[in-house]
Amino acid sequence: MEQTLGRVLVVVPTYNERENLPLIAERLRKALPEAHLLIADDNSPDGTPEIADELAAADDHIHVLHRQEKQGLGAAYIDAFRWGMSEGFDVLVEMDADGSHQPEELTKLLDALAEGADLVIGSRWVPGGKVVNWPGHREFLSRGANVYVRLMLGLPVRDATAGFRAYRAAALEKIGLSDVESQGYCFQVDLTLRTARHGLRVVEVPITFVERTHGTSKMSGKVMYEAFWRVGIWGVTGLPGRLRRRH
Template identity: 75%
Template sequence: MEILGRILIVIPTYNERDNVLMITERVRAAMPDAHVLVVDDNSPDGTGEVADELAAKDDHIHVLHRAGKEGLGAAYIAAFKWGLDEGYNVLVEMDADGSHQPEELHKLLEAVADGADLSIGSRWVPGGKVVNWPASRELLSRCANIYTRLMLGMPVRDATAGFRVYRAATLDKIGLADVESQGYCFQVDLTLRTAKHGLRVVEVPITFVERTVGTSKMSSRVMAESFWRIAVWGLTGLPARLRGKRP
């Protein structure tokens, strides 16, 4: 992937001590030339200390320590700013729990190499699938994405997905300073911003595997934030959509 330049894979963590070694080893094996940034929100289980030990042994692993848990969005914003300041050309989002397969990352990177400004690892396009998810979680995700498409008028089928690749130029263009979304609607927020700027979004089918260690960070508060923010964005952009313009 030399054509893409320097690649930074961002892995946010909170209480992922039992997963951070596993995911960094898999990422380093799958993408040996890429760099990894573990962003830890002062995990009480010692995840940050484990990440520091890994970084001390591998100059391709870096750690960004944050004061406390402020949400997924804030962690990614801090990481993106760090990566842009350090001169990385491509920035990757990936969960720490193994649900995103590092061995599939090359497909997302190839989409960017072929011209995408943002590539999304999608569960809900042909060829995408989920493994070991309870029916309730699958229904929730499908319904959330249908709601997002209807409210925002975007053709993206998995706008809530957290396995994705941005060009640094994309993040520069869409702007990060005024992003306020914190939970999983952060993914929708940046997808919408990318679409509004007329940039190319490509979905790549992936296999999403439910975590086997640790607990999900999904909560009713996160879902509520997503619901009302998407509603506000949708209602704000409705006049433009009725005129036939981009979202």
């Protein structure tokens, strides 16, 4: 049975995305006019904050969260989620600013939420999912990372590292955000694992991931290393905080 979703907030973290931000904001507002957009900027030095402010001044469905420094993807999303829940939004969506996540596919994620999911992941690696213009080494790393996650954590999820996803606010409240320390793409695995271990429903829907055409990827060796060692630790000891297994 489909459920009413309520108010939807799409969170787009930015750091040096001045070329991409106006384009993705326009596409989102056209694809889902009733949704609100929150730009969470990490004090970009390239003029992105000023562009975000201009967009917000022209559209009452666009908001800006100015963060004082670059602290990682996880910290940006947590601040944005807290803002969204304090403002009464019922659904919180993660979406990249670089165009790799297509706003036109967002309705597929929201439809799955309406059918009873608590977390919906836009997946590259389920049947029907695909990537466009991605270098072979990036696909190898992503597929390999997700195999590692499944083996270490026992998660029946094909794309736990995916950053295009939609949460019910009630699910985020239930899993808690206060002790989340992971950053980078490990943050996505962290919240997926917390959601599953709380007995909440995780669903994947296929998407087409398109490699960015402007700007620079934020992927780095540090990001990959964090994901590798944190997932390894969780596989042995469980999640940090209140979900840690007691021995």
